[in-house]
Amino acid sequence: MTRISWLERARVTMSWGLSRERLWSMSAARRDRLIGIVSPVLLLFLWEGAARQGLIDTRFFPAPSTILRTLGRLMESGELWEHGWASLQRLFWGFLVGGIPALVLGIVMGLYRPLRAAVDPLIAATYPIPKSAILPLMLLIFGLGEASKIVMVAIGVFYPICINAVAGVLEINKIYLDVGKNFGASRWQTFRTIALPGALPFIMSGVKLGVGMGLILIAIAEMIGAKSGLGYMIWNAWEILAVETMYVGLIMIALIGYLFSLALNEMERWIIPWKAER
Amino acid sequence: MISSIRNGTPREQGARVSHVPVSVPQEEAAKISIRNLTKTFLTRDRIFTAVDDISLEIQAGTFFMIVGPSGCGKTTLLRIVAGLEKHTSGSVEVVHSHPGCPGNSMVFQGDSIFPWMTVWDNAAYGLKMRNVPKRQIRETVGHYLDRTGLTKFANAYPHQLSGGMKQRVSIARAFANDPEVLLMDEPFSALDEQNKTLLQEELLRIWDETKKTVLFITHSVDEAVTLGDKIMVMTAHPGRTKAIVDVPFARPRSVLELRATPQYGELVYKIWGYLREEVQHAKADAEGNA
Incomplete structure (x- = not known):
């Protein structure tokens, strides 16, 4: 009787200890999250206060409340959607046009040494060129229309995805290629069942880098020779000194980047379920 | 490191191998015929002979073991039979008796199952590569x-499985592919003693159902005697045939009961006798190179 109650007590104490520990670690995580929310909000309040008190020059740093009002106005007039949608479309097509060839070329380069030897120097030589410096050339070749913007995004997206795909395939343990060969996988089957899934974790980091690159380049490309897009909106705001609009454009680009990274993280969990939980 | 090359340099013998048709009657026909197989590597200024003039006939349905010290070229030999490496001279032939079946399937050493596929997809890999009908894949994979x-x-x-479980997947994958010949490259060498014994038992049980010809490489004398019908002892580099020993134990075997018999101990002792010199050889060589 006493023995059972002792055991019972030990069990209760243990589970209590465990849950207490869990509680503590949870509260630490929650505390971090809280700090993560509070600090930017605090900064916004400081900014707002400083702007109202005239401590900072509102011509350059308009109060967050005025920026928010401008945001509302631009949303109502539909201007924001028009520009945002134009940029998103260019990003999408640029990703397709640059990303898919990069993926295929990168994987095939990873699999075939001679091709790697032939293409690697080209990539190494052209990669360091600032992509923004190619814009005039692209405008010359593709004109002022959509094509030049899409190509700019495509170029930006191409490099990180291609380079990461090569690295990803090279990272694949050689034994898997032996298995493919031993079990009679054709070239296409080797690509589909070994090289592509094996390189996918690397490719996904390439895609994430590509999104960042694409956003930079779309903003730059739209500032010159475009009549729509967030980059154009920002540039136009400078020309007519509508500083609030400029901030709205920046916020929109930041928001798009953030949403993309959230979506990509979610997608990664879906398509790479075999990676141990990180 | 340098080894004498008999029968002239390998290049003179020609690297391309003509496949000689087997003229022996079917019952006596060897499933695997290896004739004068030699494999040399060029390392800087030397020629390193990994496999030196090995000739071997393995009858259909034989569980054939090759045991030898590490680095004796046994894995190279197996990889040549598997078609994963080219040989320098000689010939390897696997007789195809079931049209449509693959020549060989290998159980690799270490982690070889694809991390990005489920256990099921891994086991079905060979069948899927051959575009076998879905229903048949379901049946075969389900069975293994x-x-x-x-x-x-x-x-x-x-990543959710233990080492022993992963090697079971690898075994299921090879058996499910229904090859003419099963090749096994030290499949249990990375496992702990208990898991190893369990998997040996399981392998024997599965093998008893099909009695496929097996070529099994190991550095463990115990494993060779436990599993095999015949054991070839290989010399340290260059890899040559030292002896071929028959294993007289009846099947089906129980690993633990077999190991308790005095005959088992005698055979292990005998094979160790062949191997001891070679291991010392290999050790002296390694020290000489260091």
Whole structure:
């Protein structure tokens, strides 16, 4: 009787200890999250206060409340959607046009040494060129229309995805290629069942880098020779000194980047379920 | 490191191998015929002979073991039979008696199952590559997952499995592919003693159902005597045939009962006798190179 109650007590104490520990670690995580929310909000309040008190020059740093009002106005007039949608479309097509060839070329380069030897120097030589410096050339070749913007995004997206795909395939343990060969996988089957899934974790980091690159380049490309897009909106705001609009454009680009990274993280969990939980 | 090359330099013998048709009657025909097989590597200024003039006939349905010290070229030999490496001279021939079946399937050393596929997809890999009808894949894979005790784990990914379980998947994958010949490259060498014994038992049980010709490489004398019908002892580099020993034990075998018999101990002792010199050789060589 006493023995059972002792055991019972030990069990209760243990589970209590465990849950207490869990509680503590949870509260630490929650505390971090809280700090993560509070600090930017605090900064916004400081900014707002400083702007109202005239401590900072509102011509350059308009109060967050005025920026928010401008945001509302631009949303109502539909201007924001028009520009945002134009940029998103260019990003999408640029990703397709640059990303898919990069993926295929990168994987095939990873699999075939001679091709790697032939293409690697080209990539190494052209990669360091600032992509923004190619814009005039692209405008010359593709004109002022959509094509030049899409190509700019495509170029930006191409490099990180291609380079990461090569690295990803090279990272694949050689034994898997032996298995493919031993079990009679054709070239296409080797690509589909070994090289592509094996390189996918690397490719996904390439895609994430590509999104960042694409956003930079779309903003730059739209500032010159475009009549729509967030980059154009920002540039136009400078020309007519509508500083609030400029901030709205920046916020929109930041928001798009953030949403993309959230979506990509979610997608990664879906398509790479075999990676141990990180 | 340098080894004498008999029968002239390998290049003179020609690297391309003509496949000689087997003229022996079917019952006596060897399933695997290896004739004067030599493999040399060029390392800077030397010629390193990994496999030196090995000739071997393996009858259909034989569980054939090759045992030798590490680095004796036994894995190279197996990889040549598997078609994963080219040989310098000689010939390897596997007789195809079931049209449509693959020549060989290998159980690799270490982790070789794809981390990005579930257990089921891994076991079905060979069949899928051959575009076998879905129904047949379901039946065959289901059968071998059942035999290897993996049915519950069919949808698990390899990172959720232990080392022993992963090697079971690898075995299921090879058996499910229904090859003419099974090749096994030290499949249990990375496992602990208990798991190794369990998997040996399971392998024997599965093998008893099909009695496929097996070529099994190991550095463990115990494993060779436990599993094999015939054991070839290989010399340290260059890899040559030292002796071929028959294993007289009846089948089906129970690993633990077999190991308790005095005959088992005698055979292990005998093979160790052949091997001892070679291991010392290899050791002296390694020290000489260091």
